[in-house]
Amino acid sequence: MNIKEVADRAGLPAKTIRYYEEIGLIRPLRGANGYRAFRESDLHKLAFLARARGLGFTIEECRRLLALYEDRGRASADVKALAEAHLDDMERKIAELRAMQATLRDLVAGCAGDQRPDCPILAGLAEGTAAGRGGTKPCH
Amino acid sequence: MNIKEVADRAGLPAKTIRYYEEIGLIRPLRGANGYRAFRESDLHKLAFLARARGLGFTIEECRRLLALYEDRGRASADVKALAEAHLDDMERKIAELRAMQATLRDLVAGCAGDQRPDCPILAGLAEGTAAGRGGTKPCH
DNA sequence: GCTTGACCTTCCCGTGACAGGAAGGATTAG
DNA sequence: CTAATCCTTCCTGTCACGGGAAGGTCAAGC
Structure with a gap:
């Protein structure tokens, strides 16, 4: 092929x-x-x-999964541990996204969204009254 | 400073x-x-x-937000549109993560997690009976 | 035989949003 | 005067590829 x-x-x-x-x-x-x-x-x-x-799964996780897949003597516990760690990763990411969403939604809710310049979203970003809570790191 | x-x-x-x-x-x-x-x-x-x-927000979104922030003649509608687009992005990411989580959780649930090699997680990845549903693209 | 088009190859650069670290100059405290 | 802490630029690495150039190969049709 x-x-x-x-x-x-x-x-x-x-x-x-x-x-x-x-x-x-x-x-x-x-x-x-x-x-x-x-x-x-x-x-x-x-x-x-x-x-x-x-x-x-990341490439490195895939590499380990593939190694386990090819290892006839593997323990399914190893596979499960890898999968559960990944589930935890996803859980954390979802929680982080939800926290950001919640904060931003609060700001958006207060915004008129019209032709006028007054904007609580910008105000929130400028003053930090609502943004960036919950231990959210800049990113990474 | x-x-x-x-x-x-x-x-x-x-x-x-x-x-x-x-x-x-x-x-x-x-x-x-x-x-x-x-x-x-x-x-x-x-x-x-x-x-x-x-x-x-991505760097480019930040750049636009900053420009709006400095523009006294901005329309709050523009800020709100940007924020709502980002909320949608996050919603999509969360949905994608949840779909992946759900699939993986199903596989994990069937795995004994002991010393034996039999593993429905690997089987699922190999056969594709449960993985990759819901229009989930490889990534990106 | 010859051309055309669809393959295949390697190689190099770009992505996003920085982090790490080297090499060297500036400033400050003691 | 020295040592520590700052500052600068520049280069490389991250992660998982995508785009595209330059060139070799193959199968079909005329």
């Missing part, structure tokens, strides 16, 4: 597949012409990666 | 302040020694930026 076919079948851009090879997530063979020659097993791994990425 | 003092007062790292200057968000003066000389107005802008970033 050439890269376009695996890309279509795995649902990943060819660029992404080349990148995954570069960082060692997959190791496709090479044909005499220099083209990558993907086996069924490569396709499986790529589909696996596409789904794991789709669930928000 | 030197950079350290504004950094402490605005609650931003000095690195970030230099970066904000580099991309044109602020334009502090310069002393004879080459040091940045921050005015009160620069400090205000930086505090404004810190709060806007804390609410999740």
Whole structure:
């Protein structure tokens, strides 16, 4: 299989597949012409990666998941721990987003949204009376 | 004021302040020694930026907010539109995270989490029976 | 045989919003 | 005078790729 076919079948851009090879997530063979020659097993791994990425796992988490997937002697506890840590990450992100949303919604609620310049949103950002609460760090 | 003092007062790292200057968000003066000389107005802008970033606005959104903030002839409708667009962005992100969470939670629920290798999480990622639903794109 | 178009390859730069650190100059306290 | 703390610029790295250039390969059709 050439890269376009695996890309279509795995649902990943060819660029992404080349990148995954570069960082060692997959190791496709090479044909005499220099083209990558993907086996069924490569396709499986790529589909696996596409789904794991789709669930928000980072590349490094995907790498560990893939290693566990290929390790017949794995303990499911290890997989579960990884998944639960990721669930916690998502929970934290959601909480952070909700906190930001709540603050901003309060500001928006007080804004007339007309032609006049008076704006509690800008006032809130300028004075900090309502913005940035809840231990929300600048970002990162 | 030197950079350290504004950094402490605005609650931003000095690195970030230099970066904000580099991309044109602020334009502090310069002393004879080459040091940045921050005015009160620069400090205000930086505090404004810190709060806007804390609410999740991107740098470009912050740039527009700052422009509106400084425009005495602004219409509050423009500010409100920007804020509401951002609220929508956050809503979408939350929905995406929740969808991923729900899928992963289903997989985790079926996993024994013991010493045995059998794992519905890995099976789900491999077979795609439950992962990646709801139009969730690989990421981005 | 030749061309056309669709593939494939590598390589390099750009993204967003900074962080880390090196190398060197300025200022201040003791 | 020295030591500590500040300040400066510049370069590299992050994360997960995307865009595009320059050039090689392959299959189909004339």
